[in-house]
Amino acid sequence: MIRSSGLTKRFGRILAVDGLDLDVREGDVYGFLGANGSGKTTTVRMLLGLVLATSGTIEVLGRPMPSSARVVLPEVGALVEAPAAYAHLPGRANLALFDAMSNGGRARGDRASRAGRIDDALDRVGLGGVDSRPVRAYSLGMRQRLGLAHALLRRPRLLVLDEPTNGLDPQGIREIRCLLLELHAAGTTVFLSSHLLAEVEQLCTRVGVLDRGRMVVQDRLDVLRRPTGRVVVHTPDAAAAHALLDGRVERVDGHRLLVRFDDAAALNARLVGAGIRVESLVAERRALEEVVLAATRPGDDRIDRTDRIDRIDGR
Amino acid sequence: MIAVELRKLLISRRTWVTILLIDALPTLVAVLLAVTDLGPRPGTGPAFLSAVLADGKLFPLAALGIVLPLFLPIAVALHAGEAIAGEAQAGTLRYVLVRPVGRTRLLVAKMTSVMAFVVLTVLVVAVTAYVVGVLLLGRSRVATGGTASFSGSTFSTQELLLRTGLALGYAMLCMLGVAAIALFLSTVTRSPLGAALGALAVLIASTILLGLEAASALQPYLPTRYWLAFIDLFRDPILWRDVLRGVALQAVYVVVFLAAGWANFMTKDVTD
Numbered sequence: 001m002i003r004s005s006g007l008t009k010r011f012g013r014i015l016a017v018d019g020l021d022l023d024v025r026e027g028d029v030y031g032f033l034g035a036n037g038s039g040k041t042t043t044v045r046m047l048l049g050l051v052l053a054t055s056g057t058i059e060v061l062g063r064p065m066p067s068s069a070r071v072v073l074p075e076v077g078a079l080v081e082a083p084a085a086y087a088h089l090p091g092r093a094n095l096a097l098f099d100a101m102s103n104g105g106r107a108r109g110d111r112a113s114r115a116g117r118i119d120d121a122l123d124r125v126g127l128g129g130v131d132s133r134p135v136r137a138y139s140l141g142m143r144q145r146l147g148l149a150h151a152l153l154r155r156p157r158l159l160v161l162d163e164p165t166n167g168l169d170p171q172g173i174r175e176i177r178c179l180l181l182e183l184h185a186a187g188t189t190v191f192l193s194s195h196l197l198a199e200v201e202q203l204c205t206r207v208g209v210l211d212r213g214r215m216v217v218q219d220r221l222d223v224l225r226r227p228t229g230r231v232v233v234h235t236p237d238a239a240a241a242h243a244l245l246d247g248r249v250e251r252v253d254g255h256r257l258l259v260r261f262d263d264a265a266a267l268n269a270r271l272v273g274a275g276i277r278v279e280s281l282v283a284e285r286r287a288l289e290e291v292v293l294a295a296t297r298p299g300d301d302r303i304d305r306t307d308r309i310d311r312i313d314g315r
Numbered sequence: 316m317i318a319v320e321l322r323k324l325l326i327s328r329r330t331w332v333t334i335l336l337i338d339a340l341p342t343l344v345a346v347l348l349a350v351t352d353l354g355p356r357p358g359t360g361p362a363f364l365s366a367v368l369a370d371g372k373l374f375p376l377a378a379l380g381i382v383l384p385l386f387l388p389i390a391v392a393l394h395a396g397e398a399i400a401g402e403a404q405a406g407t408l409r410y411v412l413v414r415p416v417g418r419t420r421l422l423v424a425k426m427t428s429v430m431a432f433v434v435l436t437v438l439v440v441a442v443t444a445y446v447v448g449v450l451l452l453g454r455s456r457v458a459t460g461g462t463a464s465f466s467g468s469t470f471s472t473q474e475l476l477l478r479t480g481l482a483l484g485y486a487m488l489c490m491l492g493v494a495a496i497a498l499f500l501s502t503v504t505r506s507p508l509g510a511a512l513g514a515l516a517v518l519i520a521s522t523i524l525l526g527l528e529a530a531s532a533l534q535p536y537l538p539t540r541y542w543l544a545f546i547d548l549f550r551d552p553i554l555w556r557d558v559l560r561g562v563a564l565q566a567v568y569v570v571v572f573l574a575a576g577w578a579n580f581m582t583k584d585v586t587d
Contacts (some may be wrong), residue, residue, distance in 0.1 A: 011584075042442040042586075048413045073415035080413070084406030091452075100319050101414045150410065 001158050001189045002047060007056035009042050009213075015208050016042045018213035020056070023192055024206070029184050031200035031221070032193040034210030035291055036301045040193045041081055043210070044162050047191075048078055061158060074102060078166055079155035087136040091127060091146045092118060093134060099153055121149040126175060140167035148176065152183075159183065162193045177203060183288070201288045211296040223227020226290050227283045231264045233257045234279040241276050255279065316420050320428040333393075334436050337386045338443050345444070349451035362446035369451050372475065374448025375441040375481060376549070382440055383486055383542060387433070388518055389511075392492045394432050394509030395497035398425035399580065403505045403587045418580050426573070429494040433487050439484060470551075478553075482545040485558060489542050492568040493518065496538070499576035505587050513514070535560070538568055 002024035009017040017039040018216040024030045034040045045051040047058060049066030060067040062071050085094040095118045102110065122128050125145040135143065144167045149160060164180075165173040180203060184190055194200055200207060200221075207224060209217040217224065234255050235241050241257055242249050245267075260269045264283040271278050324330055348368060355537035364381075367374045399422075400409035411421060470478070503508050521537040524530040534540055541561025547554035 014505060045409075045584075045586065048409075049415075050409050050412060052582065052584060069415050070417065073413055076413070078410075078413045080409050084410055086323075086407060097319060097323070098410065098414060100322075101316055101411060101416050150419065 001028070002030075002063060002191060003059045005047060005057050007043070007058060008054045009051060010054045016213055017046070017053075018210065020213070021206065021211075021218075022047075022215070023099060023218065024189065026189055027184075027187070028206045029180070029190045029204045029208045031204030032191060032199055032210065033195065033197070033207060035185060035195065035296060035298065038210045038296075039213040040195075040210055041162060044078075044080060044160060044191075044193055047160060048073070048076070048080065052155050074154060075157045076160060077154065077158070078145050078160045079151045079160050080160075082166070083143050083150070085135040085143070085150075086148060090132045090134055091130050091138070091142075091149075092114050092122070092132070092144070095121065095150060095153060099151060102154070110312050117153055117155070118149075119188075121152045122154055124150045126172075144168055145177070146170075148179075156188065156190065158189045160191045161191075162226065163195075164192065165194075165196070165199060173199070187191035197288050197292060208287070209292055209295050216253075216295040217291060221288070225261075225285045225288065227285055229260060229262055230284040231259045231261045231267050232280075232282050232284050233259055233267070234281070235271070235276055236279065237276045240274070241271060244271070244274050244276065258284070316424040316426050320424040321333040321431055324431055326426045330432065330435075333390050336527065337390060337436055338440055340386060341374075341381045341440060341444050342447055344377075344381060345374060345447040345451050367448060371448035371450070372445070372472075373450035375444040376545075377448075378440050378444035378541065379437070379486055379545070380483065383393055384539075385487070386422050387436065387486075387490055388493045389515060390436065391429065391433055391493045392497045392514040392518075393492055393507075394513040395425075395429045396428065396496040396501050396509075396514060398422075398498050399501040400505050400510050401501075401507040403585070404507060406587065408587070409585055412585060418445050419577065422573075422577055422580060426498060427496065429498070430491060432488070433490045436518060437487060437490075439485055443480070451544075478548050478565070482548050484573070485545045485561065488562060488565045488569075490566040492572075495569045495572035495576070498578070499572040502576045502580040502583065520556055535566065536562070 002022055004020055004022040007017055007020040008015070020039075020043060022043070025247050032040055032043070042051055047060060047065065049069045052066065060068075061075060063072050064073060073209070085091070086097065089097065089157050096114060099110065099114050099118070119128070122130060125148045127142065127145050127149060130142075135146065138146065142162070144225050148161075148164060151161065159180075161180075168176060177199070180190055180192070190203075192200065192204060204221055207217065207219065208215055230250065233241065235257065236255060238252055238255055238257060242252055245257075245259055245261075248260045249257055250260055259267060264281060268278060268281050271281075344364075345367075348364075352368065364377050366378045373437065396551060399408065412418065414425075491513060494556055496517055497510055500510035500513040504513070521539040524537055525540060526536055541557050541564060544561045545556035547557055
């Protein structure tokens, strides 16, 4: 659905995106992770033809971007950073106005189905009963929902979402997560740019991690989160378990033991067979957070003092 | 997209408030003239004002002479300066472009909207001024049917209408020049007010240089140089020289600034 090769963007002296090879496949929920300032938004903007790449190529829905924008973008729904709307108009009027802007040969059919599609999109994001207040009077969460409705207006094959749960409360975040999973089940590919690891961990099937403009990890989430070959055991008989599994126990911490053991079920059988009571037993997996932290450096919103001294020295 | 922009123009309360304010000044002038009967002496004051006491049908032109030097350019610069920078500032530009609306198409639609605004404003001013002029000023001549030209001879109503139409068209072209400058600046900056003030700065600089003898070599190329040449359309016979130069000059400004704005916008990274 999205492929880029050697995608590079330079703003003056700053290299924002550096040789990016994105690979988003049909049916993915792709989590695009990275610290603040790592180039996520610039990449999203390049995919949509808003920012023009310095070098490299982009293919979206199998066609080159931005040269095929007229054909590609009608099938893409996008939320780029904050949602935006004409503040003096109500949400419904905003959607109607944006819908009327779209070109293409289907204009008449578009117009006939407009009211229905607007209602449908508003229902999906939980704004079905919205009144005629202007968007100016909307809360942050309502604006975010309206932005999502805007992205869904034309029932896109590909959704490109940048921080879609910004400004939503936990209830709202859960609703949006369910909505995205529902759309995904119906065949929509989702490209989700976020710095919320938990969100990506719960939603995504594939993950790409960006660090200072470079892709440092790109793989299936279940591969990244493969078992570590260790099992976490909680038992009141820690000492007995330690004795039984001597040599395989890496750490004992009260009732908690970390055991090097590939097969959790076999370990359980062995402990129980030896009369050791087991409270819980879980095969350890790598957390996405560990994967990301291992692969990246701090975001560029952190400016350490030594950096500044370096700069003053002109080194 | 053009239809959308025109709809946005017409449903915007600001459009109508602006037009109303622009329209208020010539109306006030007409009321004052009617009440006091004190017109400027011929050859002084804004164009045509000395003539309207005798003939109210000339008041649309007097009104044009009142709003053209300052009011109309301000309104046009604000509107055109808003075109791209306003969308960028509101954050809607990126959503318009990913709809997708082609960048060229967006510029054309914005320019059309500015022109529609100019036409609407000039027509509202002209119609109001005609009504006010006929009702309050120089009613005596209406019955006789003739209208005096600047050169002393008399126009038939038909000829007056034709020349008024030409004058309105000329004024609109001058405003198109202003719009092109503001639209170009609107693609450069992300502040709509900056773009509008930039365009006005160009006009003010032009006006100042026109009053400066040392700048006489530059004067034929200044954007406001031939703005008031529409007066020559009411001489008998028409004095075409300045009008034609004005048309050519404005055409050059429009083409150059629209081309620059287009080239800049096509290669611009939309990052706001």
